[in-house]
Amino acid sequence: MMSLSLGVDIGGTDTKIGVIDDQGAILAQTRFATRPDRGAESLADEIVVNAHNLSEIDGIAAIGIGAPGPLSSKDGVIFKSPNLAGWVNVPIRDMVARRLDRPAILENDANAAAYGEYVAGQRAGGDVDGVQRGDMVLLTLGTGIGSGAIVGGEILRGCHENASEWGHMIVVPGGRTCGCGQRGCLEAYASAAAIASRFEKMSAKDVFAAARSGDGVAGEVVEEACRCLAIACVNIQHALNPDRILFGGGMSAAGDFLLACVRRHFDALRWNVHDDFPALELARLGNDAGMIGVGLLALQSGDDLVWGS
Amino acid sequence: MMSLSLGVDIGGTDTKIGVIDDQGAILAQTRFATRPDRGAESLADEIVVNAHNLSEIDGIAAIGIGAPGPLSSKDGVIFKSPNLAGWVNVPIRDMVARRLDRPAILENDANAAAYGEYVAGQRAGGDVDGVQRGDMVLLTLGTGIGSGAIVGGEILRGCHENASEWGHMIVVPGGRTCGCGQRGCLEAYASAAAIASRFEKMSAKDVFAAARSGDGVAGEVVEEACRCLAIACVNIQHALNPDRILFGGGMSAAGDFLLACVRRHFDALRWNVHDDFPALELARLGNDAGMIGVGLLALQSGDDLVWGS
Numbered sequence: 001m002m003s004l005s006l007g008v009d010i011g012g013t014d015t016k017i018g019v020i021d022d023q024g025a026i027l028a029q030t031r032f033a034t035r036p037d038r039g040a041e042s043l044a045d046e047i048v049v050n051a052h053n054l055s056e057i058d059g060i061a062a063i064g065i066g067a068p069g070p071l072s073s074k075d076g077v078i079f080k081s082p083n084l085a086g087w088v089n090v091p092i093r094d095m096v097a098r099r100l101d102r103p104a105i106l107e108n109d110a111n112a113a114a115y116g117e118y119v120a121g122q123r124a125g126g127d128v129d130g131v132q133r134g135d136m137v138l139l140t141l142g143t144g145i146g147s148g149a150i151v152g153g154e155i156l157r158g159c160h161e162n163a164s165e166w167g168h169m170i171v172v173p174g175g176r177t178c179g180c181g182q183r184g185c186l187e188a189y190a191s192a193a194a195i196a197s198r199f200e201k202m203s204a205k206d207v208f209a210a211a212r213s214g215d216g217v218a219g220e221v222v223e224e225a226c227r228c229l230a231i232a233c234v235n236i237q238h239a240l241n242p243d244r245i246l247f248g249g250g251m252s253a254a255g256d257f258l259l260a261c262v263r264r265h266f267d268a269l270r271w272n273v274h275d276d277f278p279a280l281e282l283a284r285l286g287n288d289a290g291m292i293g294v295g296l297l298a299l300q301s302g303d304d305l306v307w308g309s
Numbered sequence: 310m311m312s313l314s315l316g317v318d319i320g321g322t323d324t325k326i327g328v329i330d331d332q333g334a335i336l337a338q339t340r341f342a343t344r345p346d347r348g349a350e351s352l353a354d355e356i357v358v359n360a361h362n363l364s365e366i367d368g369i370a371a372i373g374i375g376a377p378g379p380l381s382s383k384d385g386v387i388f389k390s391p392n393l394a395g396w397v398n399v400p401i402r403d404m405v406a407r408r409l410d411r412p413a414i415l416e417n418d419a420n421a422a423a424y425g426e427y428v429a430g431q432r433a434g435g436d437v438d439g440v441q442r443g444d445m446v447l448l449t450l451g452t453g454i455g456s457g458a459i460v461g462g463e464i465l466r467g468c469h470e471n472a473s474e475w476g477h478m479i480v481v482p483g484g485r486t487c488g489c490g491q492r493g494c495l496e497a498y499a500s501a502a503a504i505a506s507r508f509e510k511m512s513a514k515d516v517f518a519a520a521r522s523g524d525g526v527a528g529e530v531v532e533e534a535c536r537c538l539a540i541a542c543v544n545i546q547h548a549l550n551p552d553r554i555l556f557g558g559g560m561s562a563a564g565d566f567l568l569a570c571v572r573r574h575f576d577a578l579r580w581n582v583h584d585d586f587p588a589l590e591l592a593r594l595g596n597d598a599g600m601i602g603v604g605l606l607a608l609q610s611g612d613d614l615v616w617g618s
Contacts, residue, residue: 070583158550159551164547170578171482180581181579181580235479239544276379
């Protein structure tokens with residue numbers, strides 16, 4: 001029998017739930033408004049209702065829950081997230097596991113998306129199956145910049161479970177203040193919100209459209225964002241030496257226009273010592289990456305799965 | 310019987326050889342001038358003579374060779390190194406293994422030093438033995454800046470075997486040109502050579518001494534170097550989330566003066582989202598770190614050891 005999991009991706013706006021198979025295919029899915037202000041107990045209840053609507057729970061081997069961090073996968077606790085206002089030290093993993101009587105894991109949403117792209121993204125892109133996949137970094141360009149890294153087939157977590165926060169790499173020392181308290185973070189220059197903030201009443205999408213039509217001011221903002229992304233890519237190259245760096249999130253809808261601009265800056269910035277460059281590519285799973293990734297992770301977590309207590 | 314290895318650290322100036330036990334202790338050691346211009350065959354011959362002088366080769370379980378990169382540990386080949394002029398695609402691992410009829414590994418010298426500090430450095434510092442060691446990054450501040458990272462107890466290598474080149478992280482976009490062809494690398498601001506290059510006839514040691522005695526110009530150069538190191542530490546924090554970042558190499562002789570300055574800048578630059586900061590510390594094994602580390606690695610390499618063919 002095929003192994004199935006429930007992938008739950010809790011976002012600031014929507015919560016997505018899908019039944020995921022061991023190839024990363026979505027067999028059924030739904031979504032509802034997160035409304036974090038109502039509290040975690042109520043959200044967990046609505047996850048349960050939706051899960052029962054989607055599938056016979058007895059056929060679900062494991063539950064994967066993705067959420068914005070900082071959080072602890074080990075403890076299954078969301079510490080406190082700017083996107084889930086009012087949540088402090090919420091043991092969401094056990095809350096859901098107990099309600100559904102299935103074992104669960106909790107994972108940072110950007111790590112989950114990276115894992116989804118790593119396992120299922122190549123297949124979605126039509127690449128030959130079974131090819132050895134190399135280490136990979138995903139940068140999700142949305143309101144903020146999330147990121148995850150896969151090293152040796154596993155999520156890079158770090159000692160404090162907070163590795164791969166590439167959005168808060170300093171790329172412009174002394175530069176613009178970031179919401180995190182640092183100055184000159186990648187996120188303060190190359191997230192959709194950062195780009196939109198440079199104009200009145202324009203979204204990042206509008207800014208890219210204007211840049212593409214030759215608007216000089218929009219063009220400069222896009223150039224600056226892409227140059228910062230390219231600096232980040234050089235630094236990721238020297239840090240992890242991955243095979244690929246992928247761009248996902250809403251802003252990656254700018255597609256080849258974005259990619260060509262980042263690549264041009266990367267080529268201008270990179271070293272000439274050794275030909276160890278990562279490929280720069282677009283992500284392939286869109287908004288489902290996190291839900292798929294955390295579902296796949298749950299199926300592969302074995303002893304790390306926890307029954308709610 | 311105790312397992313012994315031969316640790317060979319090939320530097321641009323000297324080659325060091327030591328008999329290393331499985332705790333990282335040096336039982337015997339020697340060194341000689343590398344003189345890379347004479348070619349690798351002659352150097353391999355001199356390694357053999359010195360090895361026989363140091364120990365009964367029959368008692369040596371494995372040989373570890375550290376060298377400046379870029380190189381391939383997998384293939385045992387040094388591609389081409391600015392510090393070993395004229396060497397191109399030298400299969401040094403097999404050359405030494407064959408001559409001594411012992412299995413060997415080749416490792417990047419900075420990775421080897423990081424491994425040495427990770428395994429034997431805490432012991433050297435008098436820390437309680439047996440404590441779980443967390444992920445660690447070593448920055449060796451010498452003529453250049455070498456670095457190595459230990460993640461989950463293993464060297465972080467990357468897809469192209471060239472991860473942890475933190476010296477070439479861009480910390481000053483558009484800044485000073487580095488020998489690697491990039492601009493604004495950490496190495497161009499915070500290596501001993503970069504610091505000395507700002508003055509006529511002063512070594513980095515002189516510059517630190519002058520800064521310590523209150524010289525304003527020297528003080529500014531030291532501040533700038535420490536600020537760049539602190540930016541690097543913030544970026545390493547967000548990349549790997551390690552437990553510790555260590556400073557080694559010749560310049561770390563500046564000791565607490567250097568450390569206090571880097572820490573001060575780090576505290577000013579870091580975020581306020583989550584308390585996931587690495588400890589910033591001095592390395593402990595000095596110039597022997599690479600030789601000890603590569604000896605220890607050889608003893609733990611098992612199936613990765615290669616007999617010369």
